[in-house]
Amino acid sequence: MSEDIVQRVMANPKYKEMTCMRSTYGWVFSAIILVAYYVGFIGIIAFDKQLFAQSISGGAMTWGIPVGFGLMILIIALTGIYILIANSKFDAMERSLLNDVGVSHE
Amino acid sequence: MNKGVSRFLIGIAFTGLFLSLAYGADAIGETTKQQVNITAIIMFVVFVGLTLFITKWAAARTKSASDFYTAGGGITGFQNGLAIAGDYMSAASFLGIAAQVMASGYDGLIYSIGFLVGWPIIMFLMAERLRNLGRFTFADVASYRFAQAPVRTFAACGTIVVVLFYLIAQMVGAGQLIKLLFGLDYWIAVLIVGVLMMVYVLFGGMTATTWVQIIKAVMLLAGATFMAFMVMKLNNFSFEAMFAKAVEVKTAGAQAAGKTAEEAAAAGSSIMGPGSFIKDPISAISFGMALMFGTAGLPHILMRFFTVPNAKEARKSVFWATTWIGYFYVLTFIIGFGAIIFVSTNPDFLDAKGGLIGGANMAAVHLADAVGGHIFLGFISAVAFATILAVVAGLTLSGASAVSHDLYASVFRKGNVDSATELRVSRITTFVLGILAILLGILFEKQNVAFMVSLAFAIAASANFPVLFLSIMWKRMTTRGAVIGGFLGLISSVILTIVSPDVWEVTLGNPAGSALFPYKSPALFSMIIAFVGIWFFSISDKSKRAAVDIAGYDAQRVRAETGIGSSKASAH
Numbered sequence: 078m079s080e081d082i083v084q085r086v087m088a089n090p091k092y093k094e095m096t097c098m099r100s101t102y103g104w105v106f107s108a109i110i111l112v113a114y115y116v117g118f119i120g121i122i123a124f125d126k127q128l129f130a131q132s133i134s135g136g137a138m139t140w141g142i143p144v145g146f147g148l149m150i151l152i153i154a155l156t157g158i159y160i161l162i163a164n165s166k167f168d169a170m171e172r173s174l175l176n177d178v179g180v181s182h183e
Numbered sequence: 184m185n186k187g188v189s190r191f192l193i194g195i196a197f198t199g200l201f202l203s204l205a206y207g208a209d210a211i212g213e214t215t216k217q218q219v220n221i222t223a224i225i226m227f228v229v230f231v232g233l234t235l236f237i238t239k240w241a242a243a244r245t246k247s248a249s250d251f252y253t254a255g256g257g258i259t260g261f262q263n264g265l266a267i268a269g270d271y272m273s274a275a276s277f278l279g280i281a282a283q284v285m286a287s288g289y290d291g292l293i294y295s296i297g298f299l300v301g302w303p304i305i306m307f308l309m310a311e312r313l314r315n316l317g318r319f320t321f322a323d324v325a326s327y328r329f330a331q332a333p334v335r336t337f338a339a340c341g342t343i344v345v346v347l348f349y350l351i352a353q354m355v356g357a358g359q360l361i362k363l364l365f366g367l368d369y370w371i372a373v374l375i376v377g378v379l380m381m382v383y384v385l386f387g388g389m390t391a392t393t394w395v396q397i398i399k400a401v402m403l404l405a406g407a408t409f410m411a412f413m414v415m416k417l418n419n420f421s422f423e424a425m426f427a428k429a430v431e432v433k434t435a436g437a438q439a440a441g442k443t444a445e446e447a448a449a450a451g452s453s454i455m456g457p458g459s460f461i462k463d464p465i466s467a468i469s470f471g472m473a474l475m476f477g478t479a480g481l482p483h484i485l486m487r488f489f490t491v492p493n494a495k496e497a498r499k500s501v502f503w504a505t506t507w508i509g510y511f512y513v514l515t516f517i518i519g520f521g522a523i524i525f526v527s528t529n530p531d532f533l534d535a536k537g538g539l540i541g542g543a544n545m546a547a548v549h550l551a552d553a554v555g556g557h558i559f560l561g562f563i564s565a566v567a568f569a570t571i572l573a574v575v576a577g578l579t580l581s582g583a584s585a586v587s588h589d590l591y592a593s594v595f596r597k598g599n600v601d602s603a604t605e606l607r608v609s610r611i612t613t614f615v616l617g618i619l620a621i622l623l624g625i626l627f628e629k630q631n632v633a634f635m636v637s638l639a640f641a642i643a644a645s646a647n648f649p650v651l652f653l654s655i656m657w658k659r660m661t662t663r664g665a666v667i668g669g670f671l672g673l674i675s676s677v678i679l680t681i682v683s684p685d686v687w688e689v690t691l692g693n694p695a696g697s698a699l700f701p702y703k704s705p706a707l708f709s710m711i712i713a714f715v716g717i718w719f720f721s722i723s724d725k726s727k728r729a730a731v732d733i734a735g736y737d738a739q740r741v742r743a744e745t746g747i748g749s750s751k752a753s754a755h
Contacts, residue, residue: 078738078741078742078747078748080738082741082747083737083738083741086741086745086747087737087741092741092744092745095744095745096740096744099744102307103307103308104307104308106303106307107303107304107307107308110300110303110304110307111304114296114300114471114475115468115471118296119461119467119468119471120464122293122457122461122467123461123463123464123467123468124464126456126457126461127456129289129456129457130452130453130455130456130457131456132455136423136426136427137423137426137427137429137430137452137455138422138423138426138455139289139455139456141289141292141455141456141457142289142292142422142426142455145289145292145293145296146513148296148300149296149299149509149512149513150509152299152300152302152303152505152509153505153506153509155303156302156303156306156501156502156505156506157502159303159306159307159498160498160499160502163311163495163498164495168495171744171745171746174745175745175747178747180747
């Protein structure tokens with residue numbers, strides 16, 4: 078990858094657009110997970126355990142169970158959503174950028 | 184390695200294995216039944232036979248260093264996802280988490296989620312860039328624009344230390360598990376694991392270890408699914424019924440142990456909420472950070488990102504890995520509760536003192552017996568053994584690649600080495616590592632090695648991850664920052680772990696409460712030390728090298744974001 082190609086890519090506005098978009102999605106999605114885990118899960122466990130130990134409707138099942146499983150589903154779902162966005166948006170931008178610069182996409 | 188020799192060696196390994204198992208099986212402890220062992224042995228031998236056959240197939244395809252390290256880059260996202268999940272679904276997590284759920288219910292789920300939560304972070308911030316920048320090891324990425332020798336040396340150190348601790352813990356666990364399940368002597372068990380692992384890696388490289396990992400993942404998921412299904416079936420497919428019954432069992436157990444009705448009820452329902460696993464907020468956060476960011480710093484996991492052809496497949500790998508691992512933790516949760524109901528109440532599985540035969544970690548194995556009979560028990564035993572084998576093979580490959588690719592080829596030979604020579608050095612290192620793993624496994628037999636996996640994660644989070652992450656993200660980082668900051672993270676995590684209660688009091692035997700560092704995990708502190716160290720020693724770096732490092736960021740970013748110039752899969 079020559080210095081020339083690097084310059085041409087960086088000069089192309091699509092590069093900035095693509096990297097900005099990817100960064101934003103990356104950080105926002107990460108923030109969602111971090112808040113959900115450290116505040117919504119670990120935070121509650123560390124500061125107010127009883128909340129999760131409350132029974133939902135008088136039975137054995139407590140609130141902690143759906144919260145825990147919900148967090149796991151959120152994790153899997155977000156990674157899936159990221160792929161959908163990446164496949165539809167990022168890849169298209171990348172192809173277009175590589176075309177402009179004259180590099181073949183593998 | 185010509186065909187005739189390799190076939191001969193594999194034949195010897197296979198025959199020797201079968202004979203030692205058959206011989207060893209006669210020396211059964213009084214607690215395991217003869218027929219169970221035979222079934223387990225047969226299943227295990229079938230599995231090993233299959234994997235040796237795959238190794239032979241892989242050996243024919245392993246001609247270059249690229250083939251050895253990354254299977255030529257031809258693994259698909261889905262396959263890689265299964266392989267990565269396989270690395271994660273170790274015997275320790277299958278047996279250990281099921282045991283923890285059986286002991287304290289919900290706490291086991293807290294532990295499981297901690298392991299899952301690192302994956303999305305990897306997906307959103309690292310997976311694609313990792314694949315675009317690297318070739319064989321994570322050191323390729325961490326040292327991309329920096330001076331190669333110092334940063335690669337650091338990365339190799341970080342890799343070897345993490346791998347060694349993890350490996351010792353696995354070998355000791357393997358020895359004890361096999362001794363229990365098959366009735367073999369401890370040292371024979373360790374020897375078998377070590378020899379098989381060497382055969383897989385020596386002859387088949389990454390191709391063999393990936394496929395062994397995939398097969399074992401499928402077997403483990405199938406077995407665990409069946410167990411969870413049976414547990415649910417026996418509870419009329421109602422979670423509420425299962426939880427209620429488990430609470431009932433725990434309550435009855437507490438009453439039998441002499442507690443009042445009120446105390447017993449509290450003890451029973453305690454499994455449905457967080458227990459004593461999380462003692463204080465700092466420990467909780469620190470431990471959570473070790474699991475979350477350690478995942479992104481484990482060298483044998485990172486290495487798998489280079490086995491796929493491009494960044495798109497790398498993304499898919501993480502999605503599938505996350506899905507399978509998440510599913511697996513749901514299963515272990517159900518299995519743990521199943522163990523409360525069907526194992527802790529069944530005198531067949533209890534020893535004279537009321538504990539589980541073979542120890543608490545046998546919970547899942549006994550449940551397999553309870554819901555699936557002796558044949559299924561044999562299957563699960565074989566799967567547990569397979570699980571360990573696959574993980575240690577991956578660890579050894581990672582350690583060998585750090586020595587041969589990072590230290591020998593990049594630092595010592597400065598990149599001027601042909602593929603065949605590098606391949607030979609890799610194989611020699613694999614052999615040495617295998618012998619070392621066997622010896623250390625035997626040496627540490629009586630030690631409590633549970634802390635070693637936590638330590639491996641802490642080091643991965645405090646040394647490998649910060650350097651890797653910042654080198655990708657932060658333009659102003661320099662060689663000096665990477666090396667000093669990285670080693671600060673490495674040293675502080677090791678020291679703080681040694682003086683933490685798990686090691687200082689439990690392993691070294693000092694009086695309770697005397698530990699200098701009171702928290703469960705050093706990660707919060709050692710990670711901060713690493714990040715601050717990298718930051719400070721980078722911004723205060725005004726050397727010529729620093730200018731080169733910073734100038735190299737733009738080109739690195741272009742490659743990381745677009746994939747231009749990234750290493751492609753090799754043609755086969």
